[in-house]
Amino acid sequence: MKVFLAAAALSLFAAAAPPPWQWSLPRGIAPPPVPPENPMSQARVELGRLLFYDADLSADGTLACAGCHEQKRGFADGNATHLGVHGDPGRRNVPGLANVAWLPRLTYADPSATTLEMQALIPLVGERPVEMGMKGLEAQIGRRLGANPCYRRMFRRAFPQGRGRIDLAGVAAALAAFQRTMVAFDSPNDRFMAGDETALSADALRGKAVFDRVGCAVCHGGRDFTDAAYHRVEAVGGRDPGLAEHTGQQVDIGRFRTPSLRNVSITGPWWHDGSASRLELAVRRHGKGAGLSARDMGLLLAFLDDLTDRTFLADPQFSRPDRACGKPL
Structure with a gap:
């Protein structure tokens, strides 16, 4: 139908x-x-x-x-x-x-x-x-x-x-x-953005700076942390044609819509095929994510955890x- x-x-x-x-x-x-x-x-x-x-x-x-x-x-x-x-x-x-x-x-x-x-x-x-x-x-x-x-x-x-x-x-x-x-709209980050300066932990605040510095917001921007556009991440292989299945265009092979990062810490496994068993692995598949230090990765994950709305x-x-x-x- x-x-x-x-x-x-x-x-x-x-x-x-x-x-x-x-x-x-x-x-x-x-x-x-x-x-x-x-x-x-x-x-x-x-x-x-x-x-x-x-x-x-x-x-x-x-x-x-x-x-x-x-x-x-x-x-x-x-x-x-x-x-x-x-x-x-x-x-x-x-x-x-x-x-x-x-x-x-x-x-x-x-x-x-x-x-x-x-x-x-x-x-x-x-x-x-x-x-x-x-x-x-x-x-x-x-x-x-x-x-x-x-x-x-x-x-x-x-x-x-x-x-x-x-x-x-x-x-x-x-x-x-x-x-x-x-x-x-009740994650720690939502409360922080609404004016509660104590809503984010110190590590999450530093992780937010990492998020901005490495360019995560280029695709995961806006209120719901997605541009809703289609992108290809070269580090991710697989046989799924992605958007090309519907457009028939070779340029669209392997392109998928950017997922929202709301509640991302608890919605794994990650990627369109669930092939990333840990959130850190999903982050490292991105170009700049691959080179993050262990400390910066920990801070970034703390920020991503504070995108979770427990309510x-x-x-x-x-x-x-x-x-x-x-x-x-």
């Missing part, structure tokens, strides 16, 4: 939208972009949260979105790659989801996935590789979820103009709404819900 078909289907939900979502963001942070055909609402977020933890969205009922995106790991999973429901080996490392709503590009090398609604379809019905394995089984989504009275009620509330219809487009819309709430890792609003429709799960 082409992602643009599902995106177009979301327009069915656009009319008679629920009351606007109230964002709770630090001062100076503007809300993320939201497609007009999928406005935010409490009902959609609650539904998306429940769906995120539901393995019925996979072919054999064994893999939920949360099976690859674990909150305690910044919504990464700690593996180099993740097997799909049929045993297909994963191709790329599972990225964390902190502040994913602000990212203009949502995968390592697919420039067409520009909204969370489109991205949700990749694990659900994608075939390279097969992850959740729902390609050809899309009609089962309505039957499976529709057998649950709570889901019928939640879909009616989330998409009132859809009269309770449960389908792939609605699932993608709800998952996207939930992921847009995965806001992480985000334990925030109950992102965890598996223990109740739905007023009843324990």
